[in-house]
Amino acid sequence: MLLDITQGAVASTLSVGTDPLPEHQYETVRHLVFGSLTGVRLTIQDLHNKRYAEPNDWSKPISTGRPNEVMVILTKRVTV
Secondary structure, three states: OOOOOOOOOOOOOOOOOOOOOOOOHHHHHHHHEOOOOOOOOHHHHHHOOEEEOOOOHHHOOEEEEOOEEEEEEEEEEEEO
């Protein structure tokens, strides 16, 4: 690996053999977010800004039975 920090940036190179890379394995995960409708929407917006999930990927808010509390669910495939 070669690191060059003389120009204020880091560049790296890594030699890779000719062996094929293993196929990626995926796992399905579920994210649950509980809170007020405003808090849940802000969390979804924050995760969208971080490019983790689109707002339309989440379920519609579901009442938890507690006053002013909802939950939303995101089901996502991630690389493991």
